[in-house]
Amino acid sequence: MTTTATDKPRQLSASQLARRRRMAAWKRTWGQFRRHRSGMLGLVILVFFVAVALLAPLIASSSGLDVTKANGPVLAPPSSDYVLGTDENGRSVLTLLIWGARVSLFVGLLATLISMVIGTLVGLISGYFGGWVGRITFRLTEWFLTIPFLPLAIVMSTVLGRGLFNIVIVIGVTSWPGTALLIRSQTLSIRERAYVERAQAIGAGRWHQLGRHVLPNVMPMVFANTTLTVAIAILTETTLSFLGLGDPTRVSWGTMLNGAYEAGAITTGCWWYVVPPGVCVVLVVLAFTLIGQALEEVLNPRLRARR
Amino acid sequence: MTLAAADPGLVTAESEPEVRPRRRGYASYVGLKVLGSIGSLFFMLVVNFFLFRVLPGDPAHTLGRGRLSTEAQVEAFNKTYGLQQPVWQQFLTFLHNTFTGQLGISVQYRLPVSQLIADRMVPTILLVGTSTILATVIGVYLGIRGAWGRGSRFDKVTTGTSLTLYAMPEWWLGLLLIAALGVGFWIFPGVFPTGGLHSPDVDPNSLKGVLDTTWHLVLPVTTLTLAYLADYSLIMRSSLLDELGEDYLQTARAKGLRDIQVRNRHAVRNALLPTTTIVALNIGFVVSGAITVETVFSIPGLGLLATDAIQVPDFWVLQGTFLVASAGVIFANLIANLLYGLLDPRVRT
Numbered sequence: 001m002t003t004t005a006t007d008k009p010r011q012l013s014a015s016q017l018a019r020r021r022r023m024a025a026w027k028r029t030w031g032q033f034r035r036h037r038s039g040m041l042g043l044v045i046l047v048f049f050v051a052v053a054l055l056a057p058l059i060a061s062s063s064g065l066d067v068t069k070a071n072g073p074v075l076a077p078p079s080s081d082y083v084l085g086t087d088e089n090g091r092s093v094l095t096l097l098i099w100g101a102r103v104s105l106f107v108g109l110l111a112t113l114i115s116m117v118i119g120t121l122v123g124l125i126s127g128y129f130g131g132w133v134g135r136i137t138f139r140l141t142e143w144f145l146t147i148p149f150l151p152l153a154i155v156m157s158t159v160l161g162r163g164l165f166n167i168v169i170v171i172g173v174t175s176w177p178g179t180a181l182l183i184r185s186q187t188l189s190i191r192e193r194a195y196v197e198r199a200q201a202i203g204a205g206r207w208h209q210l211g212r213h214v215l216p217n218v219m220p221m222v223f224a225n226t227t228l229t230v231a232i233a234i235l236t237e238t239t240l241s242f243l244g245l246g247d248p249t250r251v252s253w254g255t256m257l258n259g260a261y262e263a264g265a266i267t268t269g270c271w272w273y274v275v276p277p278g279v280c281v282v283l284v285v286l287a288f289t290l291i292g293q294a295l296e297e298v299l300n301p302r303l304r305a306r307r
Numbered sequence: 308m309t310l311a312a313a314d315p316g317l318v319t320a321e322s323e324p325e326v327r328p329r330r331r332g333y334a335s336y337v338g339l340k341v342l343g344s345i346g347s348l349f350f351m352l353v354v355n356f357f358l359f360r361v362l363p364g365d366p367a368h369t370l371g372r373g374r375l376s377t378e379a380q381v382e383a384f385n386k387t388y389g390l391q392q393p394v395w396q397q398f399l400t401f402l403h404n405t406f407t408g409q410l411g412i413s414v415q416y417r418l419p420v421s422q423l424i425a426d427r428m429v430p431t432i433l434l435v436g437t438s439t440i441l442a443t444v445i446g447v448y449l450g451i452r453g454a455w456g457r458g459s460r461f462d463k464v465t466t467g468t469s470l471t472l473y474a475m476p477e478w479w480l481g482l483l484l485i486a487a488l489g490v491g492f493w494i495f496p497g498v499f500p501t502g503g504l505h506s507p508d509v510d511p512n513s514l515k516g517v518l519d520t521t522w523h524l525v526l527p528v529t530t531l532t533l534a535y536l537a538d539y540s541l542i543m544r545s546s547l548l549d550e551l552g553e554d555y556l557q558t559a560r561a562k563g564l565r566d567i568q569v570r571n572r573h574a575v576r577n578a579l580l581p582t583t584t585i586v587a588l589n590i591g592f593v594v595s596g597a598i599t600v601e602t603v604f605s606i607p608g609l610g611l612l613a614t615d616a617i618q619v620p621d622f623w624v625l626q627g628t629f630l631v632a633s634a635g636v637i638f639a640n641l642i643a644n645l646l647y648g649l650l651d652p653r654v655r656t
Contacts, residue, residue, distance in 0.1 A: 142343075143350040145588070146640055150595030151632045154613065155358055158620050231474065238476050239599060243614055257479065261603075266486050267501065274486065278479040285474035 022216070029220075032298045039294025045287035049280070053101040064095035065251055075263065075270050085272035087256070088263035096251050097276055103252035104284070107168055108234035114172025115233070116179060116226050123183025124218065128191055128210055138184065144177040153236060157245045164247040167240060171233050179225050186218045220299040227292035231285045238281050253277040336648045344641040351633045356401050359626050405630065411623030415616065420627035423612060428631075430504055431608035434524065435590075435597050438531035442593075443586055446536040447579070450543025454578075455570055457548065466544070469537040477534035478599035484526050485603070499526050502605035527604045531596050535589065542585050547578040580651050587643025591636045 012020070033039055052059065063069055072082055072090040079085070084093040126137035153174050160166040190196065196213050204212070240246060241254025242261070260266070260273040392400070404410070410420035449469070453462040472480070491497035500506070500523050509519045550556070551574065559569045601610035609628050616624035 139346065140350075143347050146347045146591070146633070146637050147351055147354065148591035148594045148632050148636045150592075150598055151613065151629045152354075154598070154617065155625055155629050158617055158622075158625060159358060235474075235476055239478065242476070242478060243599070243602070244618060257482075261482070266482050267490055269486065269490065269492060271486065271492075274482055278476070278483070281476060281479070282471060282474045286470060289470060289474060 029295075029298055033294055036294040036298065038290045039298075042287040042290030042294065045283055046291065049101055049284050049287070050105065052098055053105050056098050056102055060092075060095040060098045062099065064092055065099055067091070075265070075268070075273065077270075078272050084276055085270070087259060087273055088265075093256075093273055093276060096256055097253070097280060100251050100253045100256055100277065101280065101284075103164070103247075103250050104234055104237060104254070104281070107164065107171070107237040107252065108230050108284075111168045111171035111175070111233040111237070112226055112230045114168065115175045115229055116222060118172070119176035119179025119225075120183050120218070120222055122176065123180040124187055124210060124214065126180065127184035127187025128206070128214060137180075141177045141180045141184070145181070149174055150236070150239065153240060154243065154245065157240055162245060162248055164250060167237060167246060170240070171236050175229060175232060175236070179222075179229060182221060182225055183218055186221050187214055190214050190217050224292055224295035224299055227288045227295060231288035231292065234281065234285055234288070253281050333648060337645060340641060340644045340648070344637050347637045347640075348634065351630075351637065352402065352405065353398075355626060355630060355633075356398055359622060410627040410630070413616075413621055413624050415619050415621045415624065420623050423624065424609065424627050424631055427607060427609050427612045429608075430606050431597055431601065431610060434527055434531065434601065434606065434608060435593050437524070437528050438535065438597075439586070439590065439593055441528065441532040442535040443539055445532065446539025447543045447582060449536070449540040450582075451547060451570070451575055451578075453540065454544045454547035454551070455574075457551075462544075465540060469540050472533055472537035473541065475534065476599070477530060477596045478603045480534060481527065481530040481600050481603040484530055489526060499523075502603075504606050523606075527600050527606060530600050530604075531593065534596055535593055538589060538592075539582065539586065543578065543582050546581045547574060550574045550578045553577075580647070583643065583647055583650065587640050587647070590639040590643075594632050594636060 067089045072086040076086045082092045126134045156170045238254035242258045246255045256277040265273040408421045453465045489497045489501035509516045559573045598610035601608045602614045613628040
């Protein structure tokens with residue numbers, strides 16, 4: 001960090017310097033993260049599932065999803081033709097699983113993006129601005145936090161109707177309050193630091209202070225929290241789809257489990273239709289949780305030490 | 308000083324470090340919390356009102372889906388529910404109806420929603436209550452043992468199991484338990500009933516009926532307990548780990564107290580405080596879990612009532628169960644906050 005700054009001092013503008021410093025900080029974080037065993041385990045699992053989701057058209061033909069083209073036996077146990085057996089329509093469970101990864105991950109990530117944007121904005125505003133703006137946004141967050149999450153999500157998706165983007169919106173809009181509270185408490189402590197005060201003394205406006213000084217320092221926590229939120233978003237997508245609120249035209253792990261439940265796979269002992277989708281959900285959620293915890297552990301002491 | 312002011316929680320971090328915040332009496336703390344809960348309740352009613360009336364566009368269409376065909380019917384419907392009035396007047400009507408228990412008529416059952424909810428309340432309370440108590444007690448115990456022997460085999464196994472359980476949708480765990488212990492697998496016969504609250508031929512009010520219901524509740528309660536125990540054990544573990552470095556433990560040891568006394572009388576007492584908050588905040592999640600677990604085990608509670616209403620869709624029932632669930636969570640949070648104020652006077656600032 002300091003060596004690059006002294007090597008070519010004249011060619012670097014302030015923003016370039018800041019960027020370099022940030023890059024170095026990320027690199028340091030990665031170095032620490034790499035030594036975190038459970039975090040790395042989570043990363044490996046996640047990379048595997050992301051690769052499967054991205055390569056789905058190459059691994060399994062999408063024609064395997066079409067109910068009308070399915071020609072396998074109904075609810076057949078695993079065999080050499082169908083490694084994980086078939087569903088009630090004679091489709092290969094493995095194909096469904098591979099394509100389900102796409103929808104589950106997509107919904108989880110997009111919903112998290114919405115939730116993070118709302119949560120970070122509300123958290124920053126309620127933490128940075130005092131007075132009635134701060135108080136109202138804080139109350140709003142607290143109130144939202146007391147409304148039970150799943151009933152609200154169920155009601156919203158019933159009202160909005162079934163569909164991929166509706167489910168994304170529902171999860172995104174219902175899961176932000178936790179993030180907002182976290183960001184708020186971070187903002188409160190950063191607001192009191194010397195460099196923010198100094199910026200204010202030089203005459204920096206509120207939005208400049210927020211964007212240039214508070215936000216970059218809150219970002220690491222946002223990042224760690226994001227991975228934990230993805231875990232919750234994926235779990236929620238699975239639950240809503242299981243309850244029959246998922247997009248009926250697309251296969252996700254949740255809609256597979258809904259199909260298995262409706263087809264009576266539990267009582268007839270068709271374990272190959274019930275166990276694999278659940279295991280995939282557990283693995284992906286576990287991966288995000290492990291990564292999130294490792295990130296928190298890596299980032300938190302650094303934040304404290306900087307004070 | 309600064310530390311003490313910033314420590315008790317996220318909420319009080321605003322207080323100025325120079326001025327020692329005045330400590331309120333318990334009575335005014337209670338008043339403040341009750342006011343806060345009333346605020347939450349009101350907010351929840353507003354959300355409810357707008358979700359069902361304004362968002363979907365034409366309420367006559369959504370609320371009476373499929374049943375109102377002619378113009379005259381739609382008009383009559385609008386009149387019954389005062390839908391031609393301005394929004395603020397509708398809201399007042401809604402408030403009046405809610406507080407007098409008029410929650411509409413179920414499309415599916417042709418019964419008042421308030422009556423349906425009253426009938427379905429007991430199984431849910433039984434399920435949520437038992438599971439919360441069991442999950443808290445077992446989770447806290449595991450968390451304490453894990454943190455005190457940090458890095459031990461016990462710690463590693465419980466942390467790993469807790470994380471896996473945490474990552475599991477609770478209803479999927481329920482499905483697995485039904486398949487394994489209810490239906491039976493391979494050479495093992497099923498032992499437990501696969502669903503319902505009691506056998507059809509037993510009178511639920513007799514002693515035999517009570518035992519029968521208990522037997523039926525074993526699997527669902529186990530499912531919810533396992534699902535939420537993970538949360539509590541992880542939180543208890545981390546909050547006890549935070550206490551481990553504190554000086555007062557050193558002092559306690561220097562006094563010559565036995566290890567178990569240091570743990571139970573000093574460390575655990577302080578570590579329990581954050582866990583109390585989480586247990587309270589989590590009641591909302593347990594209610595959510597109860598919805599899916601009741602569905603999977605076909606237990607005739609509020610959760611099953613709500614999920615049955617999804618497919619119809621029976622909006623009055625959905626609105627009613629949402630109201631009751633939210634009000635229940637707000638009430639539980641209030642109780643927990645009041646308890647917390649008794650346990651830890653620092654939060655009364």
